Amino acid sequence: MIKPTLPQGTRDFPPQTLRKRQYVLQTIREVFERSGFQPLETPAMENLDTLLGKYGEEGDKLIFRILNNGLDNPGKHDQAMAGFHQVLEGQNSRAVTERALRYDLTIPFARFVAMNHGQLSFPFKRYQMQPVWRADKPQKGRYREFWQCDADVVGSPSLLYEAELSEIYLEAFRRLGIAVQIRINHRHILAALAEACGGGRLTDITAAIDKLDKVGLEKVMEELARKGFDDAQCSIIRQYLSIEGDNEEKLTATAALLGTHAKEGLTDLRWLLTFLRRPDGSDPLTIDLTLARGLDYYTGMIFEVKALEAVMGSIGGGGRYDDLTGLFGVPGIPGIGISFGVDRICDVIEEKGMFPPSIAAGPAVLFFHLGEAEARQAWQLLLALRQQGTACEMYPEAARFDKQFKYAERRHIPCVAFLGAEEIAEQTVRLKTLATGEQETLSRDAFLQRFARP
């Protein structure tokens, strides 16, 4: 008998841990729902063809593929064997694996919209909270199964949705008690920077800038030089990355440096800032010109959320895309999406001790088991208590009191109820509050009343 284990990089979620994730997801869900977003779920499995080629070459390698069933059918041996040779060469073979596990929520959503665009009413606002799987090397804070939580709007180019999703970030993190900085930039501004450098090398520039946070300005400049950017080009990029100040100052300096190329991006940013400006004149968003976002499909505004009081990478991000469903043959559906980093958000709240205490609370009452006849009486009261919405349970056997008390303690049950011969004769209940040791004898009605919801 081998001691059972979990696959590397996966986790069980025992009650206390699960309740924390549920609290985070429920808080975000309420914000989504109040903003008119609707839930969607897609299957854990997608056709491998749906996923391949969407996450870059490195991404493709991290997709968990599912072995076809029925491979032991002798009629298909040759085909399967040929297919497996392809797999060994790093290719894919439908004869061996046709399906794979969801790698993110964006591509399945695009696939869903492409398949159902005739039935959907646009703009279509959906949120999705589901696990995804990646064959990354497991390490602290990086798992092979983890939860994503996304909201997207497709079918409208309106900047109103940039505003809407910004408000969602603000409200969700306010409710979760996490102080954040929401950083924004615009792909058109990065494109204008590439234009100013002679054009055509946007990806090299964004790839280098994307590392700024981790490696610092000098290393970024070294990488660019190594990639063949000349002194004049490097000088423009350095000036760009060195722009400082408040939002207004950044907009002005960028316009001065990049000129008309940047105009559209700057106009969008200015519109959003103005639209969201608070009555006291403050801006809830912060322009971050060094923000690039690695994903290729972003084409407009991009977002990133940093927790202010925690040493933690980004806890959210997103952006506008022009044509995600074009990948599936249905072009012309623009959209915008944001994502919440659920695991990291849980870590930040844990670090700050900000989970509500109710998460750890057990049922409200444990009925002691005082013998067969007594238990039968207590059971009726337990049912009445549950009927009014109070969580409660009964110890399963007439064990020693210390054993029953210990169970209440370990389950974080704050009160225990006794219905012994005396209480049954008098139609009462004895209630003990464990924290104080206080004991009271109550009528059954008063007992129910005590736990009734306010």
Added chain:
Amino acid sequence: MIKPTLPQGTRDFPPQTLRKRQYVLQTIREVFERSGFQPLETPAMENLDTLLGKYGEEGDKLIFRILNNGLDNPGKHDQAMAGFHQVLEGQNSRAVTERALRYDLTIPFARFVAMNHGQLSFPFKRYQMQPVWRADKPQKGRYREFWQCDADVVGSPSLLYEAELSEIYLEAFRRLGIAVQIRINHRHILAALAEACGGGRLTDITAAIDKLDKVGLEKVMEELARKGFDDAQCSIIRQYLSIEGDNEEKLTATAALLGTHAKEGLTDLRWLLTFLRRPDGSDPLTIDLTLARGLDYYTGMIFEVKALEAVMGSIGGGGRYDDLTGLFGVPGIPGIGISFGVDRICDVIEEKGMFPPSIAAGPAVLFFHLGEAEARQAWQLLLALRQQGTACEMYPEAARFDKQFKYAERRHIPCVAFLGAEEIAEQTVRLKTLATGEQETLSRDAFLQRFARP
């Protein structure tokens, strides 16, 4: 470009469908929580070794296995190729596939308890609501990804948990508005029947009886005769399966037919019926001596739930097991579990048109977009409305009214709000209720008040 599809037997859950499942799961969840059960989630992937051999030979074939990543590592080619030969022969190979998708929630739970029994406080009451995957041939009502919803208590042999789980079934189906018959039997009674037939052929007997509902008594008797049961044995089984009457009559007839062998099972059944008997003397459970339940690990009471007003197989089932964690090297932890058939429950409620209308409801208000300046004013009111918990949204652009009305209609949004130049000047809102066509002009406070929660 290939039109995207979904893997066979899997489904997207668009908002309206998903909300139905969420309603069912949330209703059951509340019943679990009030009964002191705590949530658990386990990973979608388990080590293949954890799952193999637990579901019978047929079950093993239906497990979705995950291809190992990194098979294109040349150093491992020979090993992988040898492994793949094994796969083609119907065996398993860790060189090709080490992991697999969860096939049910019971075995992962047993694995969890075996891994964590030192940390858990027993009795441990958990519920689990997660999808499972099986490579069954897809057909109407049978999917390759479907949801299971289980509650189990491990670490106590007390019959109080038979009572607790019965009450959970009763309360959950009461809340869902589904009239059900909850049938019970006891493995010891089936074992007594096998004893009365000379002993040792319990599995043959239960396998035959399990088909009674589908094929009828005569076919069951034919199968038993074919399996070598002689006339005397068949006669006993036929008498057993023909026992009729109310619970009391069945208990009496079974005792008369099977004698002392059946005593323990009959005592348990009688205890449970008495414990649950309603003040009016009625029994919420029904003894069904023909109930067998296919699963081998049940050792005590067994349960099955049938919907009374729908043509539908079982919508729930479960039973007591002595030693599920023994499979993982940790013996001596008895338990009992029940399961809800989530898909079928949704089908029954759908068939009866019993889903609450709130499931289809969109946001409460759509703010019309009447131009840039107006939208900015309306946005502040929209935020205030959301702040008080009312779901609402704004049309994304100043489109023609008929377009904006149509959007409200398609989203099932009952009211639309106008903030035009006049309303802004007067600090009012015009509100139109779509169902009646009624229009009112309200102060902003009165508008907010209108949608405030009672």
